[in-house]
Amino acid sequence: MLDQVKSFFMSLQDQICEQLSTLDGTEFEQDQWIREEGGGGRSRVIKNGNVFEQAGVNFSHVFGANMPASATAHRPELQGRSFNACGVSLVIHPHNPYIPTTHMNVRFFIAEKEGAEPVWWFGGGYDLTPFYPFEQDIKHWHQTAKDVCDQYGEAVYPKYKKWCDEYFYLKHRDETRGVGGLFYDDLNELGFEQCFEFTQKIGHSFCEAYVPIVNRCKNLEFGDRQRQFQLYRRGRYVEFNLVFDRGTLFGLQTGGRTESILMSMPPLARWEYQYTPEAGSEEAKLYDVLQPIDWL
Amino acid sequence: MLDQVKSFFMSLQDQICEQLSTLDGTEFEQDQWIREEGGGGRSRVIKNGNVFEQAGVNFSHVFGANMPASATAHRPELQGRSFNACGVSLVIHPHNPYIPTTHMNVRFFIAEKEGAEPVWWFGGGYDLTPFYPFEQDIKHWHQTAKDVCDQYGEAVYPKYKKWCDEYFYLKHRDETRGVGGLFYDDLNELGFEQCFEFTQKIGHSFCEAYVPIVNRCKNLEFGDRQRQFQLYRRGRYVEFNLVFDRGTLFGLQTGGRTESILMSMPPLARWEYQYTPEAGSEEAKLYDVLQPIDWL
Numbered sequence: 264m265l266d267q268v269k270s271f272f273m274s275l276q277d278q279i280c281e282q283l284s285t286l287d288g289t290e291f292e293q294d295q296w297i298r299e300e301g302g303g304g305r306s307r308v309i310k311n312g313n314v315f316e317q318a319g320v321n322f323s324h325v326f327g328a329n330m331p332a333s334a335t336a337h338r339p340e341l342q343g344r345s346f347n348a349c350g351v352s353l354v355i356h357p358h359n360p361y362i363p364t365t366h367m368n369v370r371f372f373i374a375e376k377e378g379a380e381p382v383w384w385f386g387g388g389y390d391l392t393p394f395y396p397f398e399q400d401i402k403h404w405h406q407t408a409k410d411v412c413d414q415y416g417e418a419v420y421p422k423y424k425k426w427c428d429e430y431f432y433l434k435h436r437d438e439t440r441g442v443g444g445l446f447y448d449d450l451n452e453l454g455f456e457q458c459f460e461f462t463q464k465i466g467h468s469f470c471e472a473y474v475p476i477v478n479r480c481k482n483l484e485f486g487d488r489q490r491q492f493q494l495y496r497r498g499r500y501v502e503f504n505l506v507f508d509r510g511t512l513f514g515l516q517t518g519g520r521t522e523s524i525l526m527s528m529p530p531l532a533r534w535e536y537q538y539t540p541e542a543g544s545e546e547a548k549l550y551d552v553l554q555p556i557d558w559l
Numbered sequence: 560m561l562d563q564v565k566s567f568f569m570s571l572q573d574q575i576c577e578q579l580s581t582l583d584g585t586e587f588e589q590d591q592w593i594r595e596e597g598g599g600g601r602s603r604v605i606k607n608g609n610v611f612e613q614a615g616v617n618f619s620h621v622f623g624a625n626m627p628a629s630a631t632a633h634r635p636e637l638q639g640r641s642f643n644a645c646g647v648s649l650v651i652h653p654h655n656p657y658i659p660t661t662h663m664n665v666r667f668f669i670a671e672k673e674g675a676e677p678v679w680w681f682g683g684g685y686d687l688t689p690f691y692p693f694e695q696d697i698k699h700w701h702q703t704a705k706d707v708c709d710q711y712g713e714a715v716y717p718k719y720k721k722w723c724d725e726y727f728y729l730k731h732r733d734e735t736r737g738v739g740g741l742f743y744d745d746l747n748e749l750g751f752e753q754c755f756e757f758t759q760k761i762g763h764s765f766c767e768a769y770v771p772i773v774n775r776c777k778n779l780e781f782g783d784r785q786r787q788f789q790l791y792r793r794g795r796y797v798e799f800n801l802v803f804d805r806g807t808l809f810g811l812q813t814g815g816r817t818e819s820i821l822m823s824m825p826p827l828a829r830w831e832y833q834y835t836p837e838a839g840s841e842e843a844k845l846y847d848v849l850q851p852i853d854w855l
């Protein structure tokens with residue numbers, strides 16, 4: 264199972280990088296790294312591209328003798344098992360504030376113990392974080408996600424859409440991180456073949472969901488006002504990733520490669536005490552959508 | 560006890576703000592706030608001052624029926640007690656990269672339960688985070704701290720200096736946050752009068768430790784290179800506060816006032832994948848001191 268999934272994840276990384284690279288007109292730089300305790304990865308990044316201020320697309324496969332705390336917090340029965348974890352994770356911070364920031368992740372886990380059946384599961388999803396939300400883009404984003412999910416039953420999209428809204432939620436701000444998308448975890452109930460197929464389709468649909476939005480927004484003119492708002496909102500992205508994100512905590516706890524894990528951090532971000540957008544402004548519109556909304 | 564300590568903390572906030580305000584030539588703006596579940600505070604900030612890009616000096620007093628998890632993690636016997644917590648907390652982000660960032664906190668806790676003795680303790684300290692470390696400033700900083708501690712025995716400074724190095728440590732970077740100072744917690748073994756007196760002296764010595772450094776460095780000329788390095792290193796400050804800092808987690812968990820808690824965030828910060836300073840450069844010198852060092 265592991266080899267099969269791993270090889271898919273590596274080719275997914277290739278395919279996504281190729282599409283993003285064409286879109287930006289810049290090649291990704293690659294670092295291959297090895298984790299002392301087991302495993303390693305390939306981190307790929309565009310820094311200061313034409314469209315992307317930063318785009319990081321990482322593949323990693325790590326393994327160890329003991330499941331880390333962040334992975335057993337909600338599954339205590341797996342404590343003490345050995346684990347293999349692999350996945351692809353990407354975060355894109357565009358220059359143009361009219362293009363949303365985005366994140367995608369697909370992952371596979373196996374937890375093993377002598378004399379017991381291996382426990383495996385898939386997880387993943389993608390979510391969109393606009394600064395200036397355009398309804399048509401958000402609808403396209405959710406429709407693409409729904410089209411994949413619908414192949415597995417009509418309950419799938421609502422379930423994973425809701426999970427996404429709940430997961431990407433900043434409690435101390437009472438805001439969702441953005442306009443959501445899909446989030447799933449612990450997926451094994453369909454059997455390996457179907458769970459794997461679903462994850463492949465999610466992975467492949469990411470560019471379908473995101474690239475048209477980039478193309479539509481990348482030539483919209485912006486000024487310092489939009490830039491300052493983007494930098495301010497990127498502060499929320501930092502807050503979510505460092506305070507709440509399980510993937511980040513998992514990475515840091517397992518002695519993952521810090522530079523790869525924190526590639527999700529924006530190249531520049533700002534905080535401003537007591538900032539609130541002017542009522543009725545373009546910026547205020549964002550705050551209206553930072554809550555669970557049925558977009559379709 | 561509580562009234563006495565609270566009234567000292569409020570006057571300490573006044574005194575520190577007065578000194579910083581004179582130094583900067585800018586008045587603090589104040590917000591008074593009330594916490595629904597009990598308590599409130601006064602947050603004071605200079606935004607974009609002459610010397611300080613941001614200086615936040617907060618007083619707060621919060622109480623509730625149940626000790627929050629972050630405060631009982633290392634003292635499980637206090638779970639379920641009601642609590643009162645008050646303190647002064649400040650973080651200063653200067654414009655000039657030659658002036659260090661700094662943080663100071665003094666706090667008092669009482670945990671109570673019917674039919675049992677109240678449990679109280681003081682905590683606090685201050686630490687210095689230079690971008691370009693000057694030995695004379697760091698020595699002055701530690702000497703000021705030591706002079707206070709030495710009045711309580713020669714074991715005090717080494718103990719709290721070490722605690723500071725251990726507390727302000729970024730595990731995923733294998734770096735201390737800066738060049739340290741003092742950190743103490745759970746202080747009650749000297750009896751209330753002496754513990755309170757020690758905390759008063761710590762509070763009063765902060766400006767003595769920091770103001771001369773600001774005065775010495777504030778007119779040093781800097782350019783974009785120093786500014787970029789400052790912004791990059793401020794990223795580490797964000798990482799520490801959001802991933803490790805107990806005070807921040809305590810605040811967010813207790814439904815504290817988010818804008819006051821996150822006043823510690825820098826006004827602007829950047830991240831750069833795989834940045835390392837050139838060997839032998841001024842920037843590389845910082846990395847030599849981000850470890851426990853006996854400065855005196």
